[in-house]
Amino acid sequence: MPDLGRAALIVCLGLAVYAVVAGAFAASTRRRRLAESAENAILASFLAALVASCVLLSALLRHDFSFVYVWRHTSLELPRPYTVSAFWGGQEGSLLLWLLVLTGFSAAAVLLGRRSAPSLLAWTVPVLGAVTVFFSFLLVAVASPFATQAAPADGLGLNPSLQNPYMLAHPPFLYLGFVGLTIPFAFAMGALAARRSDELWVVITRRWTLVAWMLLGFGQLLGAHWAYVEVGWGGYFAWDPVENAALMPWLAATAFLHSVMIQEKRGMLKIWNVLLVVGAFALALFGTFLTRSGILSSIHSFTESSIGPWFLGFIGVVVAGSTALILSRLPLLRSKTRLESPVSREATFLYNNLLLVAFCLTILWGVAYPILTEALRGEPVTVGPPYYNFFLKAFGLPLLILMGIGPLIAWRRASLRGLGRIFAWPLGVAVASGVLLLALGAGSSIPGLVGYTFCVFVLASIVLEFVRGTRARQALSGGSGPAAFAQLVGRNRRRYGGYVVHASIVLLAIGVIGSSAYDTTREQRLQPGESMTVRDYTLTYQGTTQERGPNAVELRALVDVERDGERLGTMRPGKNSYLAEQQVSNESAIRSDRLNGEDLFLIAEQLQPGGPVFLKALVKPLVNLIWIAGFVFVGGALIALWPDAREQRRLALRYGRAEALARA
Amino acid sequence: MIEVVLAALLAAAVVLIVAVPFLRADEPPPAAEPGQDALAAAEERDRALAELKELEFDHRTGKITDEDYRALVQPLRRRAAETLGNGASLPNETPEHPSEQHFSARSLPSSRQDR
Numbered sequence: 161m162p163d164l165g166r167a168a169l170i171v172c173l174g175l176a177v178y179a180v181v182a183g184a185f186a187a188s189t190r191r192r193r194l195a196e197s198a199e200n201a202i203l204a205s206f207l208a209a210l211v212a213s214c215v216l217l218s219a220l221l222r223h224d225f226s227f228v229y230v231w232r233h234t235s236l237e238l239p240r241p242y243t244v245s246a247f248w249g250g251q252e253g254s255l256l257l258w259l260l261v262l263t264g265f266s267a268a269a270v271l272l273g274r275r276s277a278p279s280l281l282a283w284t285v286p287v288l289g290a291v292t293v294f295f296s297f298l299l300v301a302v303a304s305p306f307a308t309q310a311a312p313a314d315g316l317g318l319n320p321s322l323q324n325p326y327m328l329a330h331p332p333f334l335y336l337g338f339v340g341l342t343i344p345f346a347f348a349m350g351a352l353a354a355r356r357s358d359e360l361w362v363v364i365t366r367r368w369t370l371v372a373w374m375l376l377g378f379g380q381l382l383g384a385h386w387a388y389v390e391v392g393w394g395g396y397f398a399w400d401p402v403e404n405a406a407l408m409p410w411l412a413a414t415a416f417l418h419s420v421m422i423q424e425k426r427g428m429l430k431i432w433n434v435l436l437v438v439g440a441f442a443l444a445l446f447g448t449f450l451t452r453s454g455i456l457s458s459i460h461s462f463t464e465s466s467i468g469p470w471f472l473g474f475i476g477v478v479v480a481g482s483t484a485l486i487l488s489r490l491p492l493l494r495s496k497t498r499l500e501s502p503v504s505r506e507a508t509f510l511y512n513n514l515l516l517v518a519f520c521l522t523i524l525w526g527v528a529y530p531i532l533t534e535a536l537r538g539e540p541v542t543v544g545p546p547y548y549n550f551f552l553k554a555f556g557l558p559l560l561i562l563m564g565i566g567p568l569i570a571w572r573r574a575s576l577r578g579l580g581r582i583f584a585w586p587l588g589v590a591v592a593s594g595v596l597l598l599a600l601g602a603g604s605s606i607p608g609l610v611g612y613t614f615c616v617f618v619l620a621s622i623v624l625e626f627v628r629g630t631r632a633r634q635a636l637s638g639g640s641g642p643a644a645f646a647q648l649v650g651r652n653r654r655r656y657g658g659y660v661v662h663a664s665i666v667l668l669a670i671g672v673i674g675s676s677a678y679d680t681t682r683e684q685r686l687q688p689g690e691s692m693t694v695r696d697y698t699l700t701y702q703g704t705t706q707e708r709g710p711n712a713v714e715l716r717a718l719v720d721v722e723r724d725g726e727r728l729g730t731m732r733p734g735k736n737s738y739l740a741e742q743q744v745s746n747e748s749a750i751r752s753d754r755l756n757g758e759d760l761f762l763i764a765e766q767l768q769p770g771g772p773v774f775l776k777a778l779v780k781p782l783v784n785l786i787w788i789a790g791f792v793f794v795g796g797a798l799i800a801l802w803p804d805a806r807e808q809r810r811l812a813l814r815y816g817r818a819e820a821l822a823r824a
Numbered sequence: 825m826i827e828v829v830l831a832a833l834l835a836a837a838v839v840l841i842v843a844v845p846f847l848r849a850d851e852p853p854p855a856a857e858p859g860q861d862a863l864a865a866a867e868e869r870d871r872a873l874a875e876l877k878e879l880e881f882d883h884r885t886g887k888i889t890d891e892d893y894r895a896l897v898q899p900l901r902r903r904a905a906e907t908l909g910n911g912a913s914l915p916n917e918t919p920e921h922p923s924e925q926h927f928s929a930r931s932l933p934s935s936r937q938d939r
Contacts, residue, residue, distance in 0.1 A: 164831050171835060171838055193845045193848070201838075201842050207834070426871070571878060571882070
């Protein structure tokens with residue numbers, strides 16, 4: 161079957177080249193039939209990518225080790241779910257997943273665009289085709305998943321750290337997010353190429369960005385949970401360059417989702433918004449380059465390969481081409497309106513944007529500096545967590561407080577008297593909470609105390625927004641409180657979905673602050689029968705147990721856990737020795753308290769059957785709020801994304817009627 | 825052998841998909857590109873009306889004081905009235921709720937007396 165896979169990729173490449181050439185020619189000469197044919201080429205490229213993916217998946221499931229990729233990333237003993245996830249466990253397979261998602265999203269954009277923005281598709285299709293050309297070329301000529309060999313008896317197996325249920329979902333979500341940012345980029349470039357000055361592209365781009373941003377954000381949280389349960393160091397985010405690579409485009413997209421509202425409401429920041437769309441896409445490509453070039457040594461990255469220069473070249477083309485297009489269309493992008501007051505909703509959005517972009521650039525510098533230093537001077541340099549943590553506090557705390565301030569300030573301008581009245585309640589609640597937390601001992605970490613006080617302020621302002629909005633809606637339309645509340649959210653899903661997302665960020669912040677500023681760590685060497693304490697837990701090491709798992713020998717320390725004299729159960733930290741892979745992995749044990757969101761996290765080091773253990777115990781307060789925040793985040797994003805019939809009718813009237821008039 | 829057949833089927837399918845538009849008898853008219861001036865005027869009009877609605881709602885929720893409301897509402901009303909004449913070829917949004925029906929060309933909202 162490898163020939164079918166290769167043929168499908170070549171067909172995909174041919175279709176993408178056709179979409180670029182025919183699409184661009186059709187757009188410039190206004191040939192409708194050719195333009196439709198180019199659109200169909202985009203649809204057909206998805207079919208070709210799907211066939212190639214099915215060939216690889218079938219080879220994985222059949223353990224066909226004549227495929228070099230299958231031999232390198234699976235073994236006969238590898239459990240079936242991880243055999244499937246090996247699809248994206250290696251360089252070539254993950255690139256094929258990229259292509260599959262890219263062509264799938266492109267096909268969806270074409271099908272949806274034919275209904276909502278047919279005139280905008282003409283130049284969008286060549287841009288989508290150009291990105292597809294790059295990825296399908298890589299798969300055809302540089303990193304083919306269909307290379308073959310004489311079939312060995314067994315495979316080399318999958319990296320043990322990837323043998324975790326989270327690996328079934330984390331990479332696909334990240335790819336969906338990364339690749340999803342291609343669509344806003346293509347529509348923005350398509351609109352500029354077509355010299356469109358109207359805001360239809362903004363409406364379409366905003367929706368696609370929201371989808372990609374939600375998927376990328378959720379994918380990162382899944383990755384954080386994977387790191388927490390699998391990597392076994394007790395943390396969830398280490399400012400690893402590859403983790404940063406996913407965070408940067410997410411921050412740029414977050415900035416865009418805020419600033420695009422200023423463009424829609426006030427007609428401002430048009431150039432800035434196009435730059436953010438280009439920046440988010442370029443950063444997604446840069447993240448892919450970091451992961452795949454072998455330039456970085458990271459648990460998340462693939463081994464050294466020859467695709468790095470290709471990626472750098474493509475990023476260069478994207479940045480140079482977009483910049484040239486933006487510069488040539490500057491007159492179209494100039495705003496007619498200006499900021500009226502530094503104290504207004506649009507001003508807070510602007511401050512939020514500056515902080516997000518500054519944070520993003522700081523991270524970019526932290527990632528790029530060691531690479532540049534090594535390339536120029538040959539000296540390895542490390543930029544560690546203290547650098548990033550400093551800027552997280554410097555930019556993160558003001559961003560957190562802006563989340564509370566922004567929604568309460570009116571558009572255009574607000575007077576000091578009005579501000580005093582509107583902020584009195586959330587400020588009062590925040591100060592009272594801060595004093596209470598201080599009395600409860602939260603002063604052991606001043607940044608933690610400040611962070612929690614800010615969190616309360618933001619939550620209070622969100623609650624206030626919902627309460628005041630519901631009352632106003634009730635006064636307008638009558639009816640019960642719940643009905644008014646439903647009407648309030650239903651009539652402005654973007655705004656109130658956004659507030660739910662803000663609430664999720666507050667939950668995330670509470671979880672991060674609790675688990676990092678107020679955590680406790682104890683480490684002790686224990687003989688069987690000996691105990692240690694950490695916070696109010698007593699841990700007794702009872703000995704070891706060893707079992708043969710499906711593809712590994714599992715050695716575990718048996719640790720009895722008590723709290724305040726009550727026995728809570730036995731935890732089993734240890735290590736797995738993977739047979740085919742010839743690797744050992746730490747397997748931590750976690751006990752979550754559902755009432756207070758706290759985790760007891762155990763790591764067993766230097767463990768030998770029947771021997772002593774170096775037991776590391778961490779108590780991480782409120783850490784589970786981070787994972788709950790993920791679901792609240794998705795819920796809020798879905799509320800904001802949910803189609804609003806009134807808005808769609810308004811847009812259909814505006815743009816549909818305009819196109820009908822143009823046809824007449 | 826089956827690989828060759830499947831690859832040929834795939835190639836035939838994609839050629840057919842790409843060629844479908846050329847199998848039609850007539851060349852369809854070029855994609856309509858709406859007049860940018862009319863669209864810009866319609867966007868400006870919708871933006872002005874939306875701002876006015878937003879201001880009303882912010883006032884009602886207490887986010888804006890009466891004083892700020894009075895200072896902001898007049899210029900907005902003027903702008904809304906000006907833009908209602910623009911982009912006349914494109915329809916404006918139909919108000920749904922009775923409370924929003926005063927955002928029309930003939931009567932823009934009067935100053936609220938209830939605060």
